[in-house]
Amino acid sequence: MTVGIRHDEMRKRNRAMVIAAVRQADRPSRTHIARVTGLSHSTISAIAADLIEEGIMREAPPGEAAAPRRGRPQIAIAPDPNAARVVCLLLSFNSLSAVLVDYCGAPIARHSHRLPTLALSREELMGATVEAVRKVTAGHGPILRIGVAVQGIADSAGKEMLWSPITPHANVSLGPVLEETFAVPVTVHNDSNLIAVALRWRRPERYRDNFVAILLSHGIGMGLVLDGHMFKGEHSSGGEFGHMNHRPDGPLCRCGKRGCIEAYAGNYAIWRRAHGKSPMEKPVADIDASEMEALANAARDGDARAREAFREAAEALGYGLGNLFALIDPAPIAVVGQGTTAFDLLEPEIRRYLAQTAGGQHADAISFEAESNEVPLIEHGCAMTALTSLDREYFAPALHLALPVGAPRREDVA
Amino acid sequence: MTVGIRHDEMRKRNRAMVIAAVRQADRPSRTHIARVTGLSHSTISAIAADLIEEGIMREAPPGEAAAPRRGRPQIAIAPDPNAARVVCLLLSFNSLSAVLVDYCGAPIARHSHRLPTLALSREELMGATVEAVRKVTAGHGPILRIGVAVQGIADSAGKEMLWSPITPHANVSLGPVLEETFAVPVTVHNDSNLIAVALRWRRPERYRDNFVAILLSHGIGMGLVLDGHMFKGEHSSGGEFGHMNHRPDGPLCRCGKRGCIEAYAGNYAIWRRAHGKSPMEKPVADIDASEMEALANAARDGDARAREAFREAAEALGYGLGNLFALIDPAPIAVVGQGTTAFDLLEPEIRRYLAQTAGGQHADAISFEAESNEVPLIEHGCAMTALTSLDREYFAPALHLALPVGAPRREDVA
DNA sequence: CTCATTTTTTCGAGCCTCGAAAAAAAGAAT
DNA sequence: ATTCTTTTTTTCGAGGCTCGAAAAAATGAG
Numbered sequence: 045m046t047v048g049i050r051h052d053e054m055r056k057r058n059r060a061m062v063i064a065a066v067r068q069a070d071r072p073s074r075t076h077i078a079r080v081t082g083l084s085h086s087t088i089s090a091i092a093a094d095l096i097e098e099g100i101m102r103e104a105p106p107g108e109a110a111a112p113r114r115g116r117p118q119i120a121i122a123p124d125p126n127a128a129r130v131v132c133l134l135l136s137f138n139s140l141s142a143v144l145v146d147y148c149g150a151p152i153a154r155h156s157h158r159l160p161t162l163a164l165s166r167e168e169l170m171g172a173t174v175e176a177v178r179k180v181t182a183g184h185g186p187i188l189r190i191g192v193a194v195q196g197i198a199d200s201a202g203k204e205m206l207w208s209p210i211t212p213h214a215n216v217s218l219g220p221v222l223e224e225t226f227a228v229p230v231t232v233h234n235d236s237n238l239i240a241v242a243l244r245w246r247r248p249e250r251y252r253d254n255f256v257a258i259l260l261s262h263g264i265g266m267g268l269v270l271d272g273h274m275f276k277g278e279h280s281s282g283g284e285f286g287h288m289n290h291r292p293d294g295p296l297c298r299c300g301k302r303g304c305i306e307a308y309a310g311n312y313a314i315w316r317r318a319h320g321k322s323p324m325e326k327p328v329a330d331i332d333a334s335e336m337e338a339l340a341n342a343a344r345d346g347d348a349r350a351r352e353a354f355r356e357a358a359e360a361l362g363y364g365l366g367n368l369f370a371l372i373d374p375a376p377i378a379v380v381g382q383g384t385t386a387f388d389l390l391e392p393e394i395r396r397y398l399a400q401t402a403g404g405q406h407a408d409a410i411s412f413e414a415e416s417n418e419v420p421l422i423e424h425g426c427a428m429t430a431l432t433s434l435d436r437e438y439f440a441p442a443l444h445l446a447l448p449v450g451a452p453r454r455e456d457v458a
Numbered sequence: 459m460t461v462g463i464r465h466d467e468m469r470k471r472n473r474a475m476v477i478a479a480v481r482q483a484d485r486p487s488r489t490h491i492a493r494v495t496g497l498s499h500s501t502i503s504a505i506a507a508d509l510i511e512e513g514i515m516r517e518a519p520p521g522e523a524a525a526p527r528r529g530r531p532q533i534a535i536a537p538d539p540n541a542a543r544v545v546c547l548l549l550s551f552n553s554l555s556a557v558l559v560d561y562c563g564a565p566i567a568r569h570s571h572r573l574p575t576l577a578l579s580r581e582e583l584m585g586a587t588v589e590a591v592r593k594v595t596a597g598h599g600p601i602l603r604i605g606v607a608v609q610g611i612a613d614s615a616g617k618e619m620l621w622s623p624i625t626p627h628a629n630v631s632l633g634p635v636l637e638e639t640f641a642v643p644v645t646v647h648n649d650s651n652l653i654a655v656a657l658r659w660r661r662p663e664r665y666r667d668n669f670v671a672i673l674l675s676h677g678i679g680m681g682l683v684l685d686g687h688m689f690k691g692e693h694s695s696g697g698e699f700g701h702m703n704h705r706p707d708g709p710l711c712r713c714g715k716r717g718c719i720e721a722y723a724g725n726y727a728i729w730r731r732a733h734g735k736s737p738m739e740k741p742v743a744d745i746d747a748s749e750m751e752a753l754a755n756a757a758r759d760g761d762a763r764a765r766e767a768f769r770e771a772a773e774a775l776g777y778g779l780g781n782l783f784a785l786i787d788p789a790p791i792a793v794v795g796q797g798t799t800a801f802d803l804l805e806p807e808i809r810r811y812l813a814q815t816a817g818g819q820h821a822d823a824i825s826f827e828a829e830s831n832e833v834p835l836i837e838h839g840c841a842m843t844a845l846t847s848l849d850r851e852y853f854a855p856a857l858h859l860a861l862p863v864g865a866p867r868r869e870d871v872a
Numbered sequence: 873c874t875c876a877t878t879t880t881t882t883c884g885a886g887c888c889t890c891g892a893a894a895a896a897a898a899g900a901a902t
Numbered sequence: 903a904t905t906c907t908t909t910t911t912t913t914c915g916a917g918g919c920t921c922g923a924a925a926a927a928a929t930g931a932g
Contacts, residue, residue, distance in 0.1 A: 049471050050497070051887055051920050054463050058889090061463075075910060083464070084890050089912055115909025116897040200787075254692045268785075271692075276685075277787030278668045287816030288781040291705075292773075301816050359706070367702040367781060371682075373614075373691030402701030402715050465889050465918055472920090489879060498921050503881055529878025530928040 060440035073118030191430035202231035234281035238425030240267030260383025295323030308360035317353035340386035358393030366401025474854035487532030605844035616645035648695035652839030654681030674797025709737030722774035731767035754800035772807030780815025
């Protein structure tokens, strides 16, 4: 049972709505905010005045060179970059990077280094993340939140990394450790989910209420947005598309099961097949991008084994997408990551197999878009997730709750 | 962008919340409503007074023999059965039934008859539904809404039957025809989705935020509730679990594709396999329940072909559920329909195959519950869907909107 | 018959949003 | 240069809603 709406709740929601409108439009005027939120000008005026006085928003020069028109010029409103700072951590195979981001989403500082994730103990891994946050925040004042993007599965509450290919340890409690150390809320996210978040911010006209983001890389990841909501499981970050079964008793997957889509379409699987290894051979830990490029080129040049490896990858992906689309209606697909450099080889075959499934009824109407570098997307998604959490939890509270440092309440100031 | 909350919107929502609380609890007191909604006693008192004055609710003798306690006795509140009536239509293979239901959900009148759905023209089919509504409402005053439950796929707006095995016609516009004839809102639903709705009302302690309802019958249907929301596609009623692909190039499915789960686990598939027919033989239209019972008994008695048919059905279901659970986290499963009479044969095998998939990690923790008769569930789900729509759209409007006949507004009365 | 207890209603205070009108800020017209 | 137009933003009073506290109601216990 959802809880009833009380009076302060109403203000809270409308504040949140105004903040969201400011983030979505680029420096909108009050009039524009009133239009998109459906609230009256007077209400927007009041809320905007509050937000500005509290240091959350500020008036700014108008965005896209507004053609000088008759009448009182619009006053653009933008988030105040100094209202808050958050840290985004990106943890992936042999690599950890941290970015300090201002309240507008612009990076302030950046720090990344390589580390042998597979070899680290649980404590060393957590210690490294703590250290990365320390380094990137050094000399930049307090932060209000930390977001962590991980390869692998997070729990739905965003506190732990339940499983990840980058480490032998399960249930790594990154959230609690960072929360205790830095005394700010921390959430751990699956990287593919964050890619979907980023696509939503970058291309809302294409990626809005229903779409699929697929990460083709060493493994296969998926972020799914349904009905405008990021899709998550009850316990885990969910959406393990790569571990749907393609063929019972198929090749060995990194997860230990057999016949997963990833065991056909992950880099290691394509590499294993193209090199004529046994399908039951244990997946190698990592493969250089250049090596995958070479395989793709071999396939383009007609190398039979390489062609077959990519064909089988496409078959698994095609049937997998078909099965997904049997459950949800077909939706725009974004394909992201290193694997997209061979997408010219994959796409026609994917479409061919997709057309053979019930979900692929109108396979030719299904559209793919590829983007090879996933890292900026993950970072962007992580930042926006952290910032919108701030928007909701810190900057749109019921008014009698305490506000964070740097955001004095109207009454406190007057 | 969600729209802002205005003042009348607040009242509307809180009214809706109170009505929902009354439906969910059995004849709650005002105090109970205040507790579950989180609203104050004064607010509940005011809203309840409005609802009673408008004829939507009424005070009723307390529900479950409240032990006589000290203090002022609670006054139970219940929906006024006379506030509205709705019609539920159940359209399935060779059968059409209509139920007239009061605002409490109790059936007032019922009418059903057999008709050769496969042979009917589009117009005859629609005409039959109109006639069924006429018959069941005759002499009972006006209705406020019609819900239609169909085997097959509805569009997400609930206006059309996009595809159904019971008729050769696609895109049958049941909604518009009935809406025009009876001048009330009409929604068309997939039957499996309604089963899920009914389970939610009947067993909220087990079926609430995340669960799967599987309909095992001539075909395979699925209703999926995720995060408390009925799962639907963007265009269709969605969740075509039965048409996920089990084996590329597998047996011929009723949908025309090959290797769908249904082509292994639907009654027609089990029958085809057990009778040694070719996997590519066109599925028969219908199979008598007694014949399926006989097959199940043969399998129990050790008949090899029958055993194998059920084993293959279980394999397809097991892998299919595993794939589903790779996407969503495992959730309680309700298995409904004629096919459950053989569930003793299926369940152990389903678990065995499920355990071989990534989604079946903890296969032994996944629980099944079977219920053989789906019709009462579909009817119940259809009724509750229609009634809760009324609750929201008619009985919790912004106050300056018109109210339907039979529910005079406070001002009109005073 | 009075007291204790629990539920329900009443009442005034405090917020919030809204519409209308006023104020502000520019370009256009004279 | 000054006045008109147009558009945006702010101000202000009205109305509606929820809340907490207190009162009223209804019953069992003593």
